Amino acid sequence: MSSDLYRVVNLGIKQTVNQIIDGALDSNADAIGMSGLLVKSTVIMKENLQELTARGLDQKWPIVLGGAALTRAYVEQDLASMFPGEVRYARDAFEGLRLMDAIMAVKRGDEGAALPALRERRVANTRVKTEDAPIDTRRSDVALDNSIPNPPFFGSRVIKGIQLSDYAGMLDERALFVGQWGLKGNRGEYETMVEEEGRPRLRALINEVQSKGWLNAAVVYGYFPCYSEGNDLVIVHHEGEHKGKERTRFTFPRQTRDRRLCISDFFASKESGKTDVVAFHVVTMGSTVSEAAAQLFADNNYREYLELHGLSVQLTEALAEHWHARMREELQVKSEDSTDLQGILDQGYRGSRYSFGYPACPDLEQQVQLCELLDPSRIGVELSEEFQLHPEQSTSAIIVHHPEAKYFNAN
Numbered sequence: 001m002s003s004d005l006y007r008v009v010n011l012g013i014k015q016t017v018n019q020i021i022d023g024a025l026d027s028n029a030d031a032i033g034m035s036g037l038l039v040k041s042t043v044i045m046k047e048n049l050q051e052l053t054a055r056g057l058d059q060k061w062p063i064v065l066g067g068a069a070l071t072r073a074y075v076e077q078d079l080a081s082m083f084p085g086e087v088r089y090a091r092d093a094f095e096g097l098r099l100m101d102a103i104m105a106v107k108r109g110d111e112g113a114a115l116p117a118l119r120e121r122r123v124a125n126t127r128v129k130t131e132d133a134p135i136d137t138r139r140s141d142v143a144l145d146n147s148i149p150n151p152p153f154f155g156s157r158v159i160k161g162i163q164l165s166d167y168a169g170m171l172d173e174r175a176l177f178v179g180q181w182g183l184k185g186n187r188g189e190y191e192t193m194v195e196e197e198g199r200p201r202l203r204a205l206i207n208e209v210q211s212k213g214w215l216n217a218a219v220v221y222g223y224f225p226c227y228s229e230g231n232d233l234v235i236v237h238h239e240g241e242h243k244g245k246e247r248t249r250f251t252f253p254r255q256t257r258d259r260r261l262c263i264s265d266f267f268a269s270k271e272s273g274k275t276d277v278v279a280f281h282v283v284t285m286g287s288t289v290s291e292a293a294a295q296l297f298a299d300n301n302y303r304e305y306l307e308l309h310g311l312s313v314q315l316t317e318a319l320a321e322h323w324h325a326r327m328r329e330e331l332q333v334k335s336e337d338s339t340d341l342q343g344i345l346d347q348g349y350r351g352s353r354y355s356f357g358y359p360a361c362p363d364l365e366q367q368v369q370l371c372e373l374l375d376p377s378r379i380g381v382e383l384s385e386e387f388q389l390h391p392e393q394s395t396s397a398i399i400v401h402h403p404e405a406k407y408f409n410a411n
């Protein structure tokens with residue numbers, strides 16, 4: 001299959017719809033592509049399409065959308081039904097290219113040329129609207145007789161200057177090489193690429209970022225007394241005049257099917273009279289590496305940008321994994337850990353580390369309570385109005401010790 005050559009004018013991240021329209025007009029674009037990584041971007045995509053329509057520009061450019069936050073159904077059913085122009089979803093860059101070929105064929109007026117059909121709505125949405133249904137707060141069958149570990153302290157602590165050698169062992173090479181750097185091939189080819197390109201480049205890049213002092217790994221973490229109440233997890237004060245009284249609460253969604261799991265079920269209930277313990281952390285690689293990556297991007301050094309950005313985000317994950325392991329050690333449950341890295345990456349340990357925005361706790365807004373408890377500004381991390389952490393190379397989590405706690409989808 002052959003493709004035309006396309007010039008991509010990269011406008012950069014967090015552009016307003018007006019900047020996108022101006023960019024498309026300035027460069028006389030044939031199509032507009034937008035990428036959405038976080039839930040919030042699904043709303044922004046919709047608003048952008050509405051704005052294009054309001055300005056009478058909906059027929060001017062076909063729109064191609066992609067990114068982890070979007071799904072084919074959302075783009076080709078929900079968005080397509082409100083956008084008079086053409087909008088399509090691209091699962092990856094290759095589908096983006098195929099779409100561009102079709103878009104250009106239509107534009108040239110090639111005989112029989114057409115954009116791929118929109119995905120059809122397969123089943124009518126028969127699920128009862130949850131807003132009208134009473135919220136199910138009945139506990140699931142999660143065991144209640146688990147032991148509750150003793151944390152080494154209550155409250156939060158800040159750890160700075162963590163050495164790369166401490167957490168580099170948790171780096172998920174596959175996620176880096178395949179997911180970020182785009183090394184792909186069949187099994188044998190992939191191994192050769194990893195040996196000949198991936199690992200040598202990784203070693204060189206790690207030496208470079210270390211010698212330049214770009215990595216400033218830091219963590220803020222803590223343990224808090226708590227109990228569950230229905231779908232809520234209630235955090236209580238551990239000291240002072242309000243000791244034992246409610247400090248803040250998180251509300252988690254409950255599955256409507258399967259085991260009807262809800263994160264709060266993993267904690268001792270109010271009625272049990274027991275006090276349980278929950279942990280949280282925020283980890284960051286610091287802002288220097290973010291700025292270095294942004295500079296490469298601004299200088300049009302895309303390959304270097306892709307490599308540095310990819311490494312820095314995977315190191316963020318590695319740091320989160322490493323600190324979670326430290327916390328299991330502190331809670332004295334680490335003896336249950338899997339002995340190899342893949343086992344650890346597949347949650348081969350007691351409990352789980354959930355991040356707000358992930359399927360078991362999709363509500364990003366609850367990062368607010370988490371940040372109140374930990375005050376990550378002490379490691380230079382701020383929560384934006386859109387509940388994103390800055391610098392980008394940061395991640396937060398709620399750490400649950402219950403042996404039955406594993407990833408699940410709350411929908």
Ligand code: B12
Pocket residue numbers: 032033034035036037038039040064065066067068069070090091092093095096097179180313314316317355356357358359387388389390391392393394395396397
């Ligand atoms: C790496 C990663 C991170 C990294 C870096 C994130 C980053 N800014 O790059 C770190 C560890 C920092 C991170 C943190 C968080 N993350 Co994260 N993360 C991921 C992960 C595992 C991979 C994303 C990635 O880099 N993929 C590689 C790139 C190259 O792929 P891509 O972006 O999908 O793009 C490809 C295609 O989608 C397509 N494409 C994309 N856009 C476009 C556009 C066009 C026009 C076309 C043609 C194609 C196209 O082409 C690309 C190449 O194939 C995803 C899960 C996943 N598997 O996608 C979650 C994910 C993005 N993260 C998620 C969440 C919730 C978070 C946190 C909020 C968690 C938390 N509470 O801390 C934080 C937020 C951080 C912040 N600063 O606010 C959620 C987002 C959920 C949502 N729908 O909003 C995801 C989807 C995980 C999940 N399954 O729930 N994360």
